[in-house]
Amino acid sequence: MSPSELISRGEYFSQWRGGGGQVCAVFPAQYPRELLWAHGVLPMEVWDPPLAPARAQGHLQPYICSVVRQGLELFLAGGLDDVGAILFPHTCDSLQNLASLVEDYLDPPAPSLFFYNPKAPFAAAAKGFYVAQLQTLERELTRVFGPQPPEGMARALEWSRRLSELYAQAYSRRAAGELGVGAAEFYRVLRGGEYMHPRDYIPLLEGWLASAPANGGGQGQGIILSGVLPSPPDLLETLDELGFRVVHDDLISMSRRLLYPPPGEGDPYEALAESFLSMPPCSTRGSSLSERLEWLKGLARAGGAQGVVFSVVKFCEPELFDLPELRRGLKEAGLPSLVLEVDVNQEVGGQAATRLEAFGEMLS
Amino acid sequence: MSYFAGIDVGSLSSDAAIIGQDGDLKGWSVTETGPHSTNAAEAALDAALDMAGLTRDDLAFVVATGYGRAAVPLAGKKITEISCHALGAYALFPDVGTVIDIGGQDSKVIRLGEGGKVADFVMNDKCAAGTGRFLEVMAAKLGVGLDDLGRLSLAAQGEVSISSVCTVFAESEVVSLVAKNHPIDQVIKGLHRSVVNRVAAMTGNIGITPRVIMSGGVAKNAGVVALMAERLGVDIAVPQEPQIVGALGAALMAVRAAL
Numbered sequence: 001m002s003p004s005e006l007i008s009r010g011e012y013f014s015q016w017r018g019g020g021g022q023v024c025a026v027f028p029a030q031y032p033r034e035l036l037w038a039h040g041v042l043p044m045e046v047w048d049p050p051l052a053p054a055r056a057q058g059h060l061q062p063y064i065c066s067v068v069r070q071g072l073e074l075f076l077a078g079g080l081d082d083v084g085a086i087l088f089p090h091t092c093d094s095l096q097n098l099a100s101l102v103e104d105y106l107d108p109p110a111p112s113l114f115f116y117n118p119k120a121p122f123a124a125a126a127k128g129f130y131v132a133q134l135q136t137l138e139r140e141l142t143r144v145f146g147p148q149p150p151e152g153m154a155r156a157l158e159w160s161r162r163l164s165e166l167y168a169q170a171y172s173r174r175a176a177g178e179l180g181v182g183a184a185e186f187y188r189v190l191r192g193g194e195y196m197h198p199r200d201y202i203p204l205l206e207g208w209l210a211s212a213p214a215n216g217g218g219q220g221q222g223i224i225l226s227g228v229l230p231s232p233p234d235l236l237e238t239l240d241e242l243g244f245r246v247v248h249d250d251l252i253s254m255s256r257r258l259l260y261p262p263p264g265e266g267d268p269y270e271a272l273a274e275s276f277l278s279m280p281p282c283s284t285r286g287s288s289l290s291e292r293l294e295w296l297k298g299l300a301r302a303g304g305a306q307g308v309v310f311s312v313v314k315f316c317e318p319e320l321f322d323l324p325e326l327r328r329g330l331k332e333a334g335l336p337s338l339v340l341e342v343d344v345n346q347e348v349g350g351q352a353a354t355r356l357e358a359f360g361e362m363l364s
Numbered sequence: 365m366s367y368f369a370g371i372d373v374g375s376l377s378s379d380a381a382i383i384g385q386d387g388d389l390k391g392w393s394v395t396e397t398g399p400h401s402t403n404a405a406e407a408a409l410d411a412a413l414d415m416a417g418l419t420r421d422d423l424a425f426v427v428a429t430g431y432g433r434a435a436v437p438l439a440g441k442k443i444t445e446i447s448c449h450a451l452g453a454y455a456l457f458p459d460v461g462t463v464i465d466i467g468g469q470d471s472k473v474i475r476l477g478e479g480g481k482v483a484d485f486v487m488n489d490k491c492a493a494g495t496g497r498f499l500e501v502m503a504a505k506l507g508v509g510l511d512d513l514g515r516l517s518l519a520a521q522g523e524v525s526i527s528s529v530c531t532v533f534a535e536s537e538v539v540s541l542v543a544k545n546h547p548i549d550q551v552i553k554g555l556h557r558s559v560v561n562r563v564a565a566m567t568g569n570i571g572i573t574p575r576v577i578m579s580g581g582v583a584k585n586a587g588v589v590a591l592m593a594e595r596l597g598v599d600i601a602v603p604q605e606p607q608i609v610g611a612l613g614a615a616l617m618a619v620r621a622a623l
């Protein structure tokens with residue numbers, strides 16, 4: 001598959017809806033997509049819809065992040081009018097507030113669903129809590145979309161396992177320098193999973209991995225890309241133009257929730273809970289700084305990265321709170337870092353490009 | 365003998381430096397950038413060549429730096445102003461540990477490692493606060509020449525505090541302070557303090573290693589330099605021509621590139 005064959009969110013959504021399929025809009029970040037697949041529902045993740053900010057400004061304080069702002073803009077522009085439900089995972093205070101705003105004041109066109117992830121450090125009760133959350137969500141999904149078809153959950157878990165393998169393959173090939181594609185292509189393809197059903201997405205990902213060249217990516221300095229999501233798009237293009245090799249990432253929307261041990265056999269809820277509890281450390285799950293730091297250092301060591309670029313969404317509290325200590329720890333470990341504060345969908349611009357270029361010169 | 369040129373195309377000024385293979389400065393220029401970066405770069409280069417008594421044919425290699433570096437077709441290589449400022453400062457002050465550069469559109473603090481290499485750096489975000497542009501706007505509002513700001517600030521008997529760092533808000537704050545008959549020199553000192561606080565806050569991220577030097581157009585303002593030294597608690601050295609540090613670094617990069 002060539003990445004140009006990947007159809008856009010809008011097109012895919014229309015095709016899916018045109019075929020009579022059900023959709024649940026999902027706000028960031030972690031949620032049990034397997035439950036939605038089991039019900040035959042397409043999760044349509046809302047991370048960074050490309051809309052000019054207009055009406056959302058009137059509902060949010062200026063210090064709210066652009067992920068929430070753009071998500072609300074999509075809602076107010078009627079972009080979620082055709083979905084069967086809207087799922088709000090409890091990721092951070094800003095998203096929690098967005099959920100209240102939508103539910104209490106904005107008369108949503110579809111039922112709101114909520115999902116509360118346990119926060120680290122995970123106590124013995126965390127697994128039971130997660131399973132109870134799954135059961136609650138299952139009841140809600142049944143109420144909104146009807147019961148799961150027979151074998152729904154078994155098939156969803158199979159898709160989940162296969163996707164885990166493919167994600168792991170993509171990341172490990174890239175870290176080993178055996179995936180000759182730039183950051184822009186890598187993330188364009190991997191972000192297909194945010195809106196495509198695994199039935200369509202798995203063959204696409206398989207085809208891409210089979211046809212992607214083994215070498216030919218950036219030849220310059222190796223970096224870890226940390227932060228919220230691989231956006232704005234010109235950030236990735238700039239990294240490619242400057243010849244950076246993104247050897248791994250530590251992004252909330254990417255490896256922090258995609259690279260985890262696939263759900264095993266046995267009770268599906270227990271299996272999903274175990275997977276969730278073994279996800280890589282993340283600020284939004286309350287992971288400790290030391291855990292995050294060791295994780296980042298490990299990623300850098302494994303991929304031979306010389307530095308870390310933090311692409312942090314402005315006003316993202318969970319990320320910004322951790323940042324100073326993480327940077328200090330990385331510096332002590334001989335890993336310089338660069339921070340770019342970005343608004344999703346707003347070009348990073350010339351000054352950020354200069355900073356990246358200077359960072360590359362400094363690492364060389 | 366081969367000669368090498370560095371051209372630093374900034375938002376307000378375009379500067380050039382010509383050096384020999386031994387690094388000796390032969391000519392330099394500081395010119396206005398205006399609306400066209402390519403023309404500005406060429407004008408700066410020609411002015412520096414004039415001073416050196418040379419022509420473009422005498423140049424073995426040219427490196428461009430600064431925000432307009434991409435628009436300099438005659439440069440064989442483009443290198444960021446961060447690396448060029450570091451190398452230029454190191455050539456002028458071999459014991460330099462930190463460079464504070466306040467230019468027209470951005471300000472940056474660079475910590476140097478061995479041999480003039482960048483060890484760490486920080487740049488201001490997309491905002492005029494803490495840049496030469498901030499002072500330029502305020503000087504115009506106060507009807508004072510840019511070159512007079514430093515002298516007036518140093519002579520001030522007191523200081524009026526400016527609460528806004530934002531250029532737009534500070535502008536209206538200045539208007540109301542002047543309307544309330546606050547002495548202009550004390551307002552200017554307050555404005556300088558605002559720039560210094562903003563840039564000094566940036567140093568917190570990377571630390572300050574003496575010896576500290578200041579470069580860029582704002583380094584010509586003795587009032588800002590004095591307040592910066594006081595705020596950071598260090599002596600600050602200013603090169604004779606602080607606006608050509610980046611161009612000099614670029615010229616030194618040109619020697620390296622040609623070797």
Ligand code: SF4
Binds near residue numbers: 028067068095
């Ligand atoms: S970017 Fe940060 S603050 Fe915004 S929704 Fe994501 S986690 Fe929350």
